[in-house]
Amino acid sequence: MEQTAAPNMILLASMNDEHEDDWANNLAQLHRHLQQYPAIAPFVGAELRRRTSLESARNQIEIWEQATPRIEPVLAIIDARLGAANKRGKPGAAAVELLEWIHSRSNVPLLVLAVDPPELVQRYVLERPEVFVWTSDAKGAVNGGAEVATVLTCLTPLAPKRRRRLIIRVGEHSITYRMQMGRHEYSSQDMPYKERDRISALVGRIETFSPYTGETKAPQWLKDLSGVGEDVFSAMVTHSLGAPIAKLIQRARDEEVSPGVGAFAGLDLRFEFNLASQEVSRLFNLPFEMGREFGADSGRYLCLELPMARRLHVDGAAPAPRWEQDTRAPGQPVRLLFMDASSVFGTVSFRREDGGPPLPAKEFGPLLSVAQERKHLQHLAGLAPGSLLIDNVREDGETGLVGAELQRRIEERLKTGNYDIFHFAGHSESSGESTMLVLPGADGEAWQLSIRLIGQWMEAGKCKLLVLSSCSGASVRTALEVMRAGAAGVLAFRWQVEEESCARYIQRFYDVYLDAAQPKGLAEAYRYACKAAQGDAGDLPTWASAMAIVRD
Structure with a gap:
């Protein structure tokens, strides 16, 4: 006699009556999304069984285990505020006990309901990337079924491992974090800084820091910078956000270096800033x-071992998509505009693009590696014809295109060329409230072009990434002007850099960012370039000077 197949069951452990209504409604909508998300098939039509305490939930699972045929639930949804019938404990203790009990018995996917999770639950989830957190108001979501479908897809056994994104928001008086996975996220409360005086002192130290003394590399630049970075991690992450977040970052970093069985799915790190605040x-x-934790090996800096970037929130700017795409689709063509400004060197006087009074003359060294940058890009374009299309602002022989006329050419190309990347190779300088790109001018003079205008033109032409192969381009002003205008990313250097190592860094970045078969996102390409450059010439500050910035 044939046995009847066991029904697909979903356990909901919650004392909240609304949770049952919300999830019954969302699960009832799943069939409409089955074609787009075929992995959710086991959840479509599954019966939702609610239990209201730790004990009754455990009892239900034991009943299913003893059934003939045995019933293995396809999902367990646990309310972070679940209670226990026969004992009192810390908030979240019953939920954690149930989560651990289920995990010890089976591989059923686990989903935690938590708007403001107790610390015990928060720590449990942070340390277990296989557990997912749901914070949405399901009944208030316009397209709740679709959002549930995306989350459940991440929980299916055959789902590929996906990086979680940890966004640490650096505020004026407090710090918070958000965790994203796919199209879902949850947030912490504001956590006041516990060591404000220490943080203020660190700001003062870094504002006077440079890896160079004049043209000479400082002998202890890495030791000095490491000390600030270590203190920043301690004060901003470990002491302000708490040990669970610090341990999460450290575990992710360890798994990146030495993946193990059931390895951590990976962490994509962001530090977010609202630059409307002067502080x-x-x-x-x-x-x-x-950043690194106290006592770490000398080489274990975040930029070398985790995909990471700075993320800007710009008041008044149109927001970028809520969830950044991790990578481009393989084979998607990229259009790049290349500006070679290497002809500016020697003692140079300036004319400004705004027609203002003359600026003091300045000494610039020759740039001998720009041609190599362009050659490397052409090599990448040749590896997969049609995947990378390169235009030059000045074609060979156009040496007379200088000053205001050259500025107009850049403006016209950026506004109308439909470029993805604007690559500037030359000199730049940041002083006070402005960052300027240095262009060749007429009669031996140079021409200063404000980064503000570059940002405006990139916005008009929907160009998303600015790459500055130049010194001192990664200022607050560069980031603010370019991001405010609508660009999605900047790769630049915050201090003086040695030209040849800068060119090699940029080449390493493009090797993975422009890989036609397996392109990487900005944060991953940045990490790769830092690691490679540090290996090429670890005594040079180029890799530590580089900065990847994205817009929220």
Whole structure:
């Protein structure tokens, strides 16, 4: 006699009556999304069984285990505020006990309902990337069924491992974090800084720091910068956000270096700033990329071992998509505009693009590696014809295109060329409230072009990434002007850099960012370039000077 197949069951452990109504409604909508998300098939039509305490939930699972045929629930949804019938404990203790009990018995996917999770539940989830958190108001979501479908897809056994994104928001008086996975996220409460005086002192130290003394590399630049980075991690992450977040970052970093069985799915790290605040703009200067926990090996800096970027929130700007795409689709063509400004060197006087009074003359060294940058890009374009299309602002032989006329050419190309990347190779300088690109001018003079105008033209032409192969381009002003105008990313260097190592860094970045078969996102390409450059010439500050910035 044939046995009847066991029905698909979903356990909901919650004392909240609304949770049952919300999830019954969302599960009833799943069939409409089955074609788009075929992995949700086991959840479509599954019976929702609610239990209201730790004990009754455990009893239900034991009944299913003893059934003939045995019933293995396809999902367990646990309310972070679940209670126990026969005992009192810390908030979240019953939920954690149930989660651990289920996990010890089966591989059923686990989903935690938590708007403001107790600390015990928060720590449990942070340390277990296989557990997912749901914070949405399901009944208030316009398209709740679709959102549930995306989350359940991440929980299916055959789902590919996906990086979680940890966004640490650096505020003026407090710090918070958000965790994203796919199209879902949950947030912490604001956590006041516990060591404000220490943080202020770190800001002062980094504002006077440079890896160079004049043209000479400082002998202890890495030791000095490492000390600030280590203190930043301690004060901003470990002491302000708490040990669970610090341990999460450290575990992700360890798994990146030595993946194990059932390895951590990976962490994509962001430090977010709202530069409308002057104090936050000062905090932006801290070397978060050089963070590490106290006592770490000398080479274990965040920028070398985790995909990471700085993320800007710009008041008044049109927001970027809520969830950044991790990578481009393989084979998607990229259009790049290349500006070679290497002809500016020697003692140079300036004319400004705004027609203002003359500026003091300045000494610039020759740039001998720009041609190599362009050659490397052409090599990448040749590896997969049609995947990378390169235009030059000045074609060979156009040496007379200088000053205002050259500025107009850049403007016209950026506004109308439909480019994805604007690559500037030359000299730049940041002073006070402005960052200027240095262009060749007429009669031996140079021409200063404000980064503000570049940002406006990129916005008009929907160009998304600015790459500055130049010194001192990664200022607060560069980030603010370019992001406010609508660009999605900037790769630049915050201090003086050695030209040849800068060119090699840029080449390493493009090797993975422009890989036609397996392109990487900005944060992953940045990490790769930092690691490679540090291996090429670890005594040079180029890799520690580089900064990847994205817009929220």
